[in-house]
Amino acid sequence: MNQDYIQADPWSIIEEGFDREQVKSSESLFSIGNGAMGQRANFEEHYSGETFQGSYIAGVYYPDKTRVGWWKNGYPEYFAKVLNAPNWIGINISINQEPLDLNSCKKVENFRRELNMKEGWYKRSFVATMPNGLEVAVEVVRFLSLALDETGAIQYHLQILNADVEVSLTPYVDGGIKNMDSNWADKFWNITNIASEGNRAYVNSHTMKTDFSVCTFMQANVFVDGEKIEEAPKVEQTETLVGHTYSVKVAKNETITLIKFGGYTVDRNHPKDKLMEAANKVLDKASSLGFDALLQKQKESWAQIWEMSDITIEGDVKAQQGIRFNIFQLNQTYLGKDSRLNIGPKGFTGEKYGGSTYWDTEAYCLPFYMTTKNQQVAWNLLQYRYNHLPKAIENAEKLGFSNGAALYPMVTMNGEECHNEWEITFEEIHRNGAIAFAIYNxxxxxxxxxxxxxxxxxxxxxxxxxxxxxxxxxxxxxxxVMLGVTGPNEYENNVNNNWYTNYLAKWCIEYAIEQIGEVAENYADDHERIMAKTKLTEAEIKDWAKVAANMYFPYSEKHQVFLQQDGFLDKEMIKVQDLGKTQRPINQKWSWDRILRSPYIKQADVLQGFYFFEDHFSKEELERHFDFYEPFTVHESSLSPCVHSIQAAKLGRMEQAYTFYLRTSRLDLDDYNKEVEEGLHITSMAGTWMSIVEGFGGMRVLDDTLNFEPQIPEQWTSFSFKINFREQIVTITASKEGTFFELTGNDTLTIKVNGKFVELIPGKRITA
Amino acid sequence: MNQDYIQADPWSIIEEGFDREQVKSSESLFSIGNGAMGQRANFEEHYSGETFQGSYIAGVYYPDKTRVGWWKNGYPEYFAKVLNAPNWIGINISINQEPLDLNSCKKVENFRRELNMKEGWYKRSFVATMPNGLEVAVEVVRFLSLALDETGAIQYHLQILNADVEVSLTPYVDGGIKNMDSNWADKFWNITNIASEGNRAYVNSHTMKTDFSVCTFMQANVFVDGEKIEEAPKVEQTETLVGHTYSVKVAKNETITLIKFGGYTVDRNHPKDKLMEAANKVLDKASSLGFDALLQKQKESWAQIWEMSDITIEGDVKAQQGIRFNIFQLNQTYLGKDSRLNIGPKGFTGEKYGGSTYWDTEAYCLPFYMTTKNQQVAWNLLQYRYNHLPKAIENAEKLGFSNGAALYPMVTMNGEECHNEWEITFEEIHRNGAIAFAIYNxxxxxxxxxxxxxxxxxxxxxxxxxxxxxxxxxxxxxxxVMLGVTGPNEYENNVNNNWYTNYLAKWCIEYAIEQIGEVAENYADDHERIMAKTKLTEAEIKDWAKVAANMYFPYSEKHQVFLQQDGFLDKEMIKVQDLGKTQRPINQKWSWDRILRSPYIKQADVLQGFYFFEDHFSKEELERHFDFYEPFTVHESSLSPCVHSIQAAKLGRMEQAYTFYLRTSRLDLDDYNKEVEEGLHITSMAGTWMSIVEGFGGMRVLDDTLNFEPQIPEQWTSFSFKINFREQIVTITASKEGTFFELTGNDTLTIKVNGKFVELIPGKRITA
Structure with missing residues (x-):
């Protein structure tokens, strides 16, 4: 925990004071992204202290060779790696020949960072005393444009406060980057050419093996007290880098301003041989607008996003900041415009985990995007998996399955499996169920x-x-029976009859059979096409039905609960609260074998099933299972507390629900797990959103009807959010005084509130 | 399988004809060793074809850093690696300036290798036509001396058959070697200095991290038609290598002979700063004896070993060759002189598996050494584990155990764990039981x-x-219950209540309690010392007893058998014989997850328990369990067939016992698994020996009495072996005509044959 490091503010993330120890954490927290690219909050000018340099381009990855001590048949030969991309933000500064480097400055005062989530920009300012005694005031604003998503912009203001000096500024583009997680000192990028034209420069490179081509570009202009420097810069070029050096003489307190545009054009969007041309078009657009107009557009774009996806919380500024940080980061990571992209667990803020797509997308992220964006975004997420179906079939074949059986990968970029722990890759197969469930959802x-x-x-x-x-x-x-699986609780491996997996499997089969019937009846052409393509027969469907009808579920008569897996009750059933605090988190304190044979649950497992299929069970059943499993749950996955928060709220246990909510919403801001420097937990942020909307808001869709059962945590005065339900926008505001609904749309909409029908009329505020 | 590659011969391993494809396999099969060091059968002269260069020194290893994709708490930070040692056998030859290299010769005729197991030497001969047209006849004899175990000797004869030429011979010592299994291009050796004195040369080096110091040395003499060349050689030295070049002019058909002694002195046996001095002493001894006398001593040493450990088989030369190859390799690997050493699974023939000590030592090798050597050898093997007890306690502490609980490592060199697959390292804990059983045994x-x-x-x-x-x-x-273990059948991981492990655990506790009582009664001083050291209390012992008395064993009422683990019967119980042949070996044909959920057993598991504790069960129980488990056993471990062979023999199923015997005894000679090029399966060779002695011979010790129940495979005329039983030697010869016993010793010895007492009188041949 690091609770007081980020200032409480409803709309901004603010750090004050320069602390070398916090640089890497802040680089994560102040990351910016626009769905197409993103970068950690690295300094523009050179920094010799501890830093984790990271710039990332959506969809650009590298297939690293799987290296394990003991090979198991079925391991993927390669796995995709999130790739650190060329850096375009760099601006080296030197004053009277001495480089500006915060790490070597005598003093750094008034250091402040602000990530303005409302408007989508990041600002850093400081006054530093350099070793040569010069006092330098800097203020930098940076953003990645949503409007022109191939470019970002930097406005770098610099004043020398105590002397007339000569300043040299070298904005540059650097292709010579390495991955933080590159264990084997491999090289991932080949640079094909470096070019420079006027005030523009380009590094053309392509990734090794995957051969993604990228043009990394920049354009810079320098002004002194608003007056543009017209002299051509000196071009400095190495094998991997190109920079433009501007040397200017400035008097004390004069302001030098450098405006830099930069970004990437990639061959996902342009022909390979037209990337520089495309880069020039982007730069033409950006420079014809200019920094201020582009920033204005940025504010408008973010206003649009917030218009639909904001959640307001009155009376609890830290909770407000937390939920906005979560919503902001999700939108920085994925905007749903491109069905070839997905939502990486660290977004554009780090490299850990590799791969961009986990079952997190379907189980956690889809509800957020489906509810706060237009329908096409959710469609794109589904289509992503459809596009990967042939690879999922191939993946299943590698493991010995046949006849078009599909096993989606645990982690992927392009549809291929990216993970290589046998107990996860081969066994955590419930992911397949989440993908089917998303279609239903x-x-x-x-x-x-x-x-x-x-x-x-x-x-x-x-x-x-x-x-x-x-x-x-x-x-x-x-x-x-289903032998040898790993459920969502990864603190159990290779178990038999994980209830969640068995239940999902049964449901998937039944749902598939139902939909085959539905499609046969109403979409005869599609049915014919699909039957021809899949060669599915009636006999095969009958076999499926036999399995679904005779699936085994471990159950305890004594406790009247489904058991997480066979033999669960053989464990030493000591509740988490009875474990000494010194024992936790068990994933740091205990050996792996001790964790495995303990009853402790990393994240909702049986309860994940009760979350997906809430309507299959009575509230009493939910309560019984919650009371049985909650005491053994250690919530050592960022994906865990949200499900428990929603269920606690459902069971009317608001205090508990609120505790879980806090744990999920400020996980990164307060650095609960002392690891934020590695990057943010992006996908679990969608779980935070669910905790409010589904937990406190009690939002469900049942029988084609939107339902709410709002409850408000004691600590809050009110909270409010919007739902895009079938092209109509419902705003719900829950307060101590009551719950209010507003509808934006053309037609009336009948919803249910606490089980009673309520008719919403466009433009009319209704209390319910 | 490669059945006709090695010629059948009772005493020698013979290869005829030069096949580049077979070079690496032959390098394994013709490996030589003397317990202190060993080497693959690499050519002395340069070879540019595919080869696996390997020289190994007992007890010299390297702690490599554990690198896994996903760290699990409890993994050892380092693991020991079998280290390729400096090469002292090299002799580069060039004739008229052209290097002799079998790979580039125009023709290689009369190529022959012989490993003479009776006398302990290896010979290679050939006639080759070099690219320059010269015909060269070579005959090389090499051995590693048992008498002077720090040295080996090479006699290299060379004749040019079709011209008068100039030959240059460069015997050398090379410290610039790499490990075959070095994934990360690490360097393992540092060379401290290289020296040359007269016809001797030395490379002094030490291993990195472990800092084992080794002096690798050589001495060479060259003769032409028996006449010694007196000119001093030209010294050639690089950073890692020192060679002595002798240039001689020889006429057609004259014989050049190079005699080379070489080897290692190590700081396990000498002070670090006296290694060159020690090397000189060894060379003084070797050269004062000369090659022929040293070879004579070698023959005598091996005669002594065979005198005690030979098994003769009449009527089946391949079976004879097979068992001798097994006995020979075991003796090359470990002679039991040094309790700091142990029996690596690949001996000195390869690097695979790392570490030198597995539970193979206690479960398989101990009976062989105990029965064919003097008692001290078995004592040394036991003492090895006693010496490692503090590390075993440390290892258990790493996993969260306390109070002096000891978990011996799965694989080790120095007592530390060397393995890092969680399902093995943390869970294959039955190894602890084998160590206790060895004490009992x-x-x-x-x-x-x-x-x-x-x-x-x-x-x-x-x-x-x-x-x-x-x-x-x-x-x-x-x-x-015992949750989360891996039994001997490694095709199951993380199972609950593996019967074998539970049974061993119960037995270990009971045996420990029994011995505490025994020691208390008869060795009061030791008892006091041990109680003080271990702080063991009566209350603790009572707690143990409670566990032993109430241990759970999975059992099937229906089949009347103990189940391998909980849930075993939930599997799809298709017998091995009903699997298509194309499906096997399953470890090559199937994905790991499919193997895990199959019923197939890699090596004896429940039956291993019936092997250890045969006397706890009736023959009917054994038969029932054998009939239940044998059909699901795939024997994909080299350690498997021997146990089944012994049990089949016990049940009178000689045809089946013989089939299993063949599979174990010629595993490497016939290259059953197409992997002999990686090295030999040393530890399982002890299982082959057990198959004859305990299987066909029916040897058991029950109530202090040696028992035999001899049976002879139909394919054999007779077989014979010796047992060193309590300092008396019993020779048993089983033939179609009957079984004969002879006793060497001072007293009579009463044994049991087929359940009846028989009195053996020294020197008298008795039929029983």
Whole structure:
């Protein structure tokens, strides 16, 4: 925990004071991104202290060779790595021949960072005394444009406070970068050429193996007290870097301003041989607008995002800051414009975990994007998996499955598996279920069935085939069992009959059969096409149905609960609260074998099933399972507290729900796990959003109807959020005085509030 | 399989014809060793073709950094690596300035290798036509001396058959070697200095991190038609290598002979700063004897070994060759002189697996050494583990155990764990049981109790403490359970209640308690010392007893067998014979997850328990368990067939026993698994020996009495072996005509044959 490091503020993240120890953490927290690219909050000028340099381009990755001590058949030969991209933000400064470097300055005063989430920009300012005694005041504003998402802009103001000096400024583009997580000193980028034209410069490079081509570009202009320097810069070029040096003489207190535009054009969006041309077009647009107008557009773009996705909380500024930070980071990471992209667990803020897509996307992120953006965004997330179906089938084949069975990867970039721990890669197969559930969830929420006949049914068939092959009939139990799996609780590996996985498998098969029928009845052409493509027969479907009807679920008569897996009750059932505090987090304090044989649950497992399928169970059943499993849950995954928060709220346990909420919403801001320097926990931020909307707001869609059961934490005065439900916007405001609804749209909308129907009329505020 | 590659011969391993594809395999098969060092059968002269260069020194290893994708708490930070040592065998030859290199010769004829197991030498000969047209006849004899175990000797004969030429010979010592398994291009050796004196040369080096110092040395003499060349050689030296070049003019058919002695002096045996001095002493001795006398001594040493450990088989030359190859390799690897050394799974023939000590030593190798050598050898093997007890306690502490609980490592060099797959390192804990069993087995066989009060009891206490802490009480079962283990069958990981492990744990605790009582009664001083040292209390012992008395064992009422682990019967129980042949070996054909959830058993697991504790069960019980588990056993570990062979013999199923025997005895000679090029399977060779002695010979020690129940495979006329039983030698010869016993010793000895007492009288041949 590092609770007082970030100043409380409803709209901004603010750091005050320069602390070398915090530089890497702040680089994570002040990261900026625009869905197409992102970067850690590295300084523009050279910094010789401890730093984690990181710039990332969406969809650009590297297939690293899998290296393990002991090979297991089925491991992917390569796995994708999040790649550190060329750096375009660099601006080296030297004053009277001495480089400006905060690490070597005699004094750094008034150091301040602000990430303005409302307007989407990042500012850093300080007054530093250099070793040569010069006092320098700097203020830098930087943003990555949402409007022109191939470019970013920097406005670097510099004043020397105590002398007339000669300043040289070298904005540059650097292709000679390395990955933080490069264990083997591998080289990931080849530079093809470096060019310079007037005040523009370019590094053209491509990734090794994957051969993604990228033009990294910049353009700079320098002004002294507003007057542009017209002299051409001196070009400085190495094998990996190109810089433009401007040397200016300035008097005490005169202001030098450097405006730099820079960014990437990539071959996902342009022909490989037209990247420099594309870069010039971007720079033409950016410079014709100029820094101020581009910043103005940025504010407008973010205003639009917030208009729909903001959650306001009155009476608790830290909670307000927390939820906005979560929503802001999700939008910085993924905007849903491109179905080839997805939501990396660290977004553009670090390299850890590799790969961009986990089951987090379907289980946690989809609800956020589906509810706060237009429908196409959720569609794109679903289509991403449809596009990867052939690779999922290939992946299953590698493990010995056949006949079009599909196993989606645990972690991926391009559809191929990126993870290589056998107990996860081969066994944490419930991910397949989350992908099927997302299809169901999309239709449930949007009412748009079209995805299923067009794409979804093929995915459902591949997944049903996988489950059908993955179970086996137990002569002993006379039921179908699923051996050797890892559930969402990764503190158990290679268990038999994980209830969550078995339940999902049964549901997937039943849902697939249902949808085959639905499509056959209403989309005959699609049905014919899909049957021809998948060669699915009635006999096969019957076999599936037999499995679904005879699936085994471990159950305790004594406790009247489904068991997480076979043998769960053989464990030493000591509750978390009875463990000494010194024992936790167990993933740091205990050996792996001790964790494995303990009853402790890393993240919701049986309860994840109760979350997905809440409507399959009574409230009493939920309560019984919550009371049984919660005491053994250690929440050592960032994805855990939100599900418990939602369920605690459902059970009317608001104090507990609020505690879980706090844990999820300020995880990174308060650095709960002392690891924020590695990057932010992006995907779990969607869970924070769910905690408010589904937990406190009690939002559900049941029988085509939007439901709310609002409750307000004691600590808050009110909270408010919006739901984009089938192209109409519902604003809900819950306060101590009551709950208010407003509808933006053309038609009335009937919703349910606390179980009673309420009719919303556009433009009218309704109390319910 | 590669069945006709090695010629059948009772005493020699013979290869005829030069096949580049076979070079690496032959380098393994023709490896030589003398317990202190060993080397693959690399050519002396330069070879540019595919080769796996390997020289190894007993007890010299390197701690490599553990690198895994995802760290688990408890992993050892370092693990020991079998280190490739400096090469002293090299002799570069060039004739008329052209290097002799079999890979580039125009023709290689009469190529022949022979490993003479009876006399302990290796010979290679060939006639080659060089690119320059010269025909060269070579014959090289090489051996590693048992008498002077720091040196080896090479006699290199060379004739040019079709011209008068100038030959240059460069015997050298090379410290610039790399490990085959060096993934990260690490350097393991530092060379401290290189020296040359007369016809001797030295490379002094030490290993990095472990700092083992080694002097690698050589001495060479060159003769033409028996006449010694007196000119001093030209010294050639690089940063890592020193060579002595002799240039001689020879006429057609004249014979050049180079005699080279070389080897290592190590700081395990000499002061670090006296290694060159020690080397000179060794060379003085070797050269004062000369090559022929040293070879004569070698023959005598091996005759002594064979005198005691030979097994003769009449009527089946391949079986004869197979068993001798196994016995020969075991003796090349370990002679039991030094309790700091142990028996590496690949001996001195390769690098795979790292570490020198597995549970193979106690479970498989101990019986061989105990029975064919004097008692001190077995004592040394036991003492090795006693010496490592503090590290075993440390290892258990790393995993969260306390109070002196000891977990011996899965793989080790110096007592530290060398393995880092969690499912093995943390979970394959039955190894602890094998170590306790070896203590019991030693006393059972030798009748020498003294090891237990002196050392063994402390080991037994540490192990009992471990088991006591490792189980937990299951409220559900009202018994003690052991969760999250891996049994001997490594095709199952992280299972609950592996019967073998639970049974061993119970036995270990009971045996420890029994021995505490025994020592208290008969060795009061030792008892006092040990109780003081271990702080063991009566209350603790009572707690242990409670666990042993209430241990849970999974059992099937239906099949009347103990189950390998909880849930075993939930698997798809298709027998191995009903699997298509194309599916096997499953470890090559199937993905790891498919293997894990299959019922297939890599090596004896429940049956390993029935092997150790045969006398705890009736023959009917053995038969039932054998019939239940054998059909699911795939024997994909080299350690598997021997146990099944012994049990099949016990059940009178000689045809099956013989099949298993063949599989184990010629595993490497016939290259069953197509991997002999990586090195030989040394430890499983002891299993082959057990198959004959315990299987066909039916040798057991029960109630202080040596028992035999001999049976002879149909394919054999007779077989014979010796047992060193309590300082008396029993020779047993089983033939179609009957079984004969001879006793060498001073007293009569009463044994049991097929359940009947038979009195053996020294020097008298008795039929029984």
């Amino acid at each position: 999309y239709y449930r929420f949007t009412g748009d069935y079209s995805y299923i006949p067009k794409m979804g049914l093929e995915v459902l068939i591949g997944i049903a085939r996988f489950w059908h092959q993955r179970v086996n009939f137990s002569e002993e139990k006379q039921q179908y | 030693y006393y059972r066989f030798t009748g020498d109790y003294s090891y237990i009060p002196k050392m063994g009891l402390e080991v037994l206490i540490g192990i009992a403490r471990f088991w006591h802490q490792r189980v937990n009480f299951s409220e559900e079962k009202q018994q003690y």
